[in-house]
Amino acid sequence: MKLALHLAYKNLIGSGLRTWLNVAVLSFAYVVIILYNGMIDGWNQQAKRDSIAWEYGRGHLLHTDYDPYDPFTLQEGHGTLPKDKSQNLTPILIRQVSIYPQGRMISVSLKGIATEQSILKLPTNLLKQSKAAIPGIVGKRMATSANLKEGDQVLLRWRDKNGTFDAADITIAGIFDTDVPTVDGGQIWIPIEKLWEMTGFTEHATMFIAGNAYQHELQEEWNFRSQEDLLKELNDIIAMKKISGSIMYFLLLAIALLAIFDTQVLSIFRRQKEIGTYISLGMTRWQVVWLFTIEGSMYSILATILGSIYGVPLFVYLAKKGIGMPVASQDMGIAVAERIFPVYGIGLILSTIVLVVVSATLVSFLPARKIAKMDPVDALKGKLQ
Numbered sequence: 001m002k003l004a005l006h007l008a009y010k011n012l013i014g015s016g017l018r019t020w021l022n023v024a025v026l027s028f029a030y031v032v033i034i035l036y037n038g039m040i041d042g043w044n045q046q047a048k049r050d051s052i053a054w055e056y057g058r059g060h061l062l063h064t065d066y067d068p069y070d071p072f073t074l075q076e077g078h079g080t081l082p083k084d085k086s087q088n089l090t091p092i093l094i095r096q097v098s099i100y101p102q103g104r105m106i107s108v109s110l111k112g113i114a115t116e117q118s119i120l121k122l123p124t125n126l127l128k129q130s131k132a133a134i135p136g137i138v139g140k141r142m143a144t145s146a147n148l149k150e151g152d153q154v155l156l157r158w159r160d161k162n163g164t165f166d167a168a169d170i171t172i173a174g175i176f177d178t179d180v181p182t183v184d185g186g187q188i189w190i191p192i193e194k195l196w197e198m199t200g201f202t203e204h205a206t207m208f209i210a211g212n213a214y215q216h217e218l219q220e221e222w223n224f225r226s227q228e229d230l231l232k233e234l235n236d237i238i239a240m241k242k243i244s245g246s247i248m249y250f251l252l253l254a255i256a257l258l259a260i261f262d263t264q265v266l267s268i269f270r271r272q273k274e275i276g277t278y279i280s281l282g283m284t285r286w287q288v289v290w291l292f293t294i295e296g297s298m299y300s301i302l303a304t305i306l307g308s309i310y311g312v313p314l315f316v317y318l319a320k321k322g323i324g325m326p327v328a329s330q331d332m333g334i335a336v337a338e339r340i341f342p343v344y345g346i347g348l349i350l351s352t353i354v355l356v357v358v359s360a361t362l363v364s365f366l367p368a369r370k371i372a373k374m375d376p377v378d379a380l381k382g383k384l385q
Helices: 002-014 017-056 125-129 140-146 192-199 232-270 272-280 285-321 327-331 346-373 376-381
Strands: 059-063 089-100 106-113 135-139 153-159 165-176 187-191 207-210 222-226
Touching: 017 232, 017 285, 017 346, 089 192, 106 140, 106 192, 125 135, 125 165, 125 187, 135 140, 140 165, 153 192, 187 192, 232 285, 232 346, 285 346
Parallel strands: 106 187, 135 165
Antiparallel strands: 059 207, 059 222, 089 106, 089 153, 089 207, 135 187, 153 165
8 A cells, every 4th residue: 555655656746747737727626616615605604694683583473464575465464462472572564655755756665663672683772762753774775775864854655554645754863784685675664663653553563573582382363484484595595506506616626537537548558568567566457456546546635735725825815804795796685795704614625625535536446447457468568458
């Protein structure tokens, strides 16, 4: 074994530039696989943290008549919940309204939320501190699209429980910045007590946000969606991204492995006399096959070392500084931060190393099998069978 490793190493180094070209391509495949998967894992963890902190909490308790994907259900999709059943729950009442900034009409979702809540990261304390008749907070995206600034007043029109239109000025008490667009775009948040007073739907809620201590019990007219259920869409998107990304690094790996395969075929063709000499000196055919297989697998070992030399500093830098995402990506409707910080787990690194080493060993073994069928006399004469 030691002799085979020594001979394989000497043969690889003796090949010069050909060896280092194969190693460079293979190391690049290493780095790309780890970097891409690290970025996806970083996005996954970041998006989950932000979605839970800003929108999901421990889960949602939804009125049976309310469908989050159907705005027409907002009219009837609300109800009351007994006080003893609403522990560790934050009520949210949603109404479809219109605002008129700078003479334009914009349809928005007006969401009433308890100012004392601490389940979501929304800065509802700004609503409590405001002295305005109708204070509201909006996200940065909403503020940009409606051209609103903190302290601005904008005309708001809504319908009460009898269907009667009413209007008043709402004051922007604060603008928050979040990576979760589903609590930002086209939405205004106001105190739920104020919305109850405006609409007449006292103690009504469209949905409740569950806190960490919430224990769900079956409630008539209410459906519970767990945190895992709410995160399913995000998990599906992450899984799809990993599959599409695997196509890219499969092609890179295939190119590198093809180069190794081609090198091994050429090496066996050109080194027939050397193979015959090994067999004549007492090595079995399968020992020679093993020697050439080790040579091929050593490409992956050298690629690991080379990839570590330039890959580790790159990974550390990106893990600290993050990868900037284009502004357009934050309007996709899912949580995407301005900068994604890759996460490189030990499992990801080890699995990538094992994948490349096993693949390189396999493609090295396939052409080396021909050695087992070679006649040592013909090999010494340089005749290919």
